[in-house]
Amino acid sequence: MDETPSEQSGARPVLRLTGVCRHYGGLRAVSDVSFEVASGERRAVIGPNGAGKTTLFKMISREEPTTKGRVEFLGRDITRMPAYRVAKLGLSRTYQITRVFPALSVLENVVLATQGLRPGRYQMFKAAMSNKALVEDSERAVEQVGLQRVTKTPAAELGHGEQRQLELGIALAQKPRLLLLDEPAAGLSAVERGMMRDLVKDLPDDMTLLLIEHDMELALGLADYVTCLHNGSQVAQGNPEEIKNNERVQDIYLGRGD
Amino acid sequence: MNTLRLVKWASLAAVVGLTVALPYLVSSFYVNMATQMLFFGLFALSINLIAGYGGMVTLGQAGVLGIAGYGLGIFYTSYAVPLGVSALLAIISTILVAAFFGLLLVRASGVYFLMITLAQGMVVWGVAQRLTTLTGGDNGLRGIARPPFAVEYWSYYYFSLAVVAFCVFLIARIVRSPFGLSLKGVREAETRMAPLGYDVKRIKLFAFTISGTFAGVAGLLLAMYNNFFSPPSVYVKASAEGLLMSILGGVGTITGAFVGSGVFVFVTNYVSGYMERWPTLLGLIFVLTILFTPDGVVGAWQRLVWAPLLRRYGAADEAELIEVGVGGGGLLSDRDLKGSKSAIEAGSAAPSEEPSEQVEETRAGS
Numbered sequence: 001m002d003e004t005p006s007e008q009s010g011a012r013p014v015l016r017l018t019g020v021c022r023h024y025g026g027l028r029a030v031s032d033v034s035f036e037v038a039s040g041e042r043r044a045v046i047g048p049n050g051a052g053k054t055t056l057f058k059m060i061s062r063e064e065p066t067t068k069g070r071v072e073f074l075g076r077d078i079t080r081m082p083a084y085r086v087a088k089l090g091l092s093r094t095y096q097i098t099r100v101f102p103a104l105s106v107l108e109n110v111v112l113a114t115q116g117l118r119p120g121r122y123q124m125f126k127a128a129m130s131n132k133a134l135v136e137d138s139e140r141a142v143e144q145v146g147l148q149r150v151t152k153t154p155a156a157e158l159g160h161g162e163q164r165q166l167e168l169g170i171a172l173a174q175k176p177r178l179l180l181l182d183e184p185a186a187g188l189s190a191v192e193r194g195m196m197r198d199l200v201k202d203l204p205d206d207m208t209l210l211l212i213e214h215d216m217e218l219a220l221g222l223a224d225y226v227t228c229l230h231n232g233s234q235v236a237q238g239n240p241e242e243i244k245n246n247e248r249v250q251d252i253y254l255g256r257g258d
Numbered sequence: 259m260n261t262l263r264l265v266k267w268a269s270l271a272a273v274v275g276l277t278v279a280l281p282y283l284v285s286s287f288y289v290n291m292a293t294q295m296l297f298f299g300l301f302a303l304s305i306n307l308i309a310g311y312g313g314m315v316t317l318g319q320a321g322v323l324g325i326a327g328y329g330l331g332i333f334y335t336s337y338a339v340p341l342g343v344s345a346l347l348a349i350i351s352t353i354l355v356a357a358f359f360g361l362l363l364v365r366a367s368g369v370y371f372l373m374i375t376l377a378q379g380m381v382v383w384g385v386a387q388r389l390t391t392l393t394g395g396d397n398g399l400r401g402i403a404r405p406p407f408a409v410e411y412w413s414y415y416y417f418s419l420a421v422v423a424f425c426v427f428l429i430a431r432i433v434r435s436p437f438g439l440s441l442k443g444v445r446e447a448e449t450r451m452a453p454l455g456y457d458v459k460r461i462k463l464f465a466f467t468i469s470g471t472f473a474g475v476a477g478l479l480l481a482m483y484n485n486f487f488s489p490p491s492v493y494v495k496a497s498a499e500g501l502l503m504s505i506l507g508g509v510g511t512i513t514g515a516f517v518g519s520g521v522f523v524f525v526t527n528y529v530s531g532y533m534e535r536w537p538t539l540l541g542l543i544f545v546l547t548i549l550f551t552p553d554g555v556v557g558a559w560q561r562l563v564w565a566p567l568l569r570r571y572g573a574a575d576e577a578e579l580i581e582v583g584v585g586g587g588g589l590l591s592d593r594d595l596k597g598s599k600s601a602i603e604a605g606s607a608a609p610s611e612e613p614s615e616q617v618e619e620t621r622a623g624s
Contacts (some may be wrong), residue, residue, distance in 0.1 A: 124436075
């Protein structure tokens, strides 16, 4: 626990959650979650279905309001900030259920992401695809996720595995400071899972990662630090070894929990 | 590929040539039909801009068009403002009203968007009917003049052609621009846009206002063409006709709007002279289009003629883009279905070599 936070960057944590809650009427989807993610850290959020992992992500990316508590990103309070502003501060995410732009080509999908953080994104008189810097940067992101052979293919025509790669490519094109990965390997075959793991492992060291994963092996293999949620509450934190040996976590995963 | 490009340019040149030479080839009846086709096409294109490219279907666009038509009529006939200045004031009023309508629309999407636009259109129509001191009520506004240099049927045709061509040029640039791409992004996956850094409300407001401005230009041309403007031009029927024109031609395409308005104007002006039940024919055309080619006449042309040609000449990528309906679809296509089907097919097929190689490596490594 001691080796985690802010020493190595010498600065404030990239992400700080303080007593974050999300209530739907009487249902407490997330209650009182607090943790810090240091710069360059790779943290996994694990927990069974309905633990509140995705809701937590949505509160961080500001797609969902926070009922109570405080979310800070790079030292700024983003609890009430609109999602598009948070994105501009350097936060990107992927989704458990693929959300690409089906009728647009792979390259256009990524250009849309690259362009989203640049000042000319609402500009109306020059062709988007003739902006050299924009297209080249986007091509690099396409290559990074291994889709360079299908740049002109519409996203709808890609296989599921390729769509997952594109989903990641869209997020990476934004060169985020903090990347939220919501089950990057969802629905992938064993082979594709291995590839996705390598993709995530190879991400630059200064990119901070927060990842949701069901597959314990994959999650514990990728993360240096793990937070376990159960019924919306934080039940355990620690490095992968500690989590593996944590009795509470074992109870939850083996169904002995409440 | 080069042959294809040649064919494309040659047919484009033929169309442009015919368009320019039209008044020398046919009688005034047909030239007037072509004029109507131009401004109704611009109106359909303005709907297409938000419905086809942005996925926001409107049933109130005639109301926006009406602001310009009535604006021109009121400034010019009631207040005797010079025609050019009246037109300018009318367009400014249209932009302001479209922006105001847009502000009420930015939170809505899908059928809610449609309902609000319907209500807005009805408000304009209601005001046009009831505020008789300003709008003349059912009698409409008479005495709207054409520009002095475009009074004759042929000169008004050229005037409309120039105005519409300029608008098409602007729209063609807009849909290819970064803004146009983000508009398509809203159509394809609205909820994905904000986390990518886009202010979706702003995109919608801009799109609605720009589209309304072009509808306003069409309204000016319509009012000057008839020398008259009255409530039926702003009624929901007019809005629906504009939407149907753009669907008939092909949503999300520029040519589609004009093909749609062409069919529409032809049936209402020409066929109606020979056939009492021409509205039935029009209805039949729409139903058959939706049944057999939901992406419209232009969509059918691209899929059935153009894509196979591209494929034969080795541009399979472009062909595929057409077949999935880039620029088409969005509104009525079965694209989602196609997408999931191909995903299933791809999933059942053997995984490609690349991922397996990487797994070999990691296995060897561990």
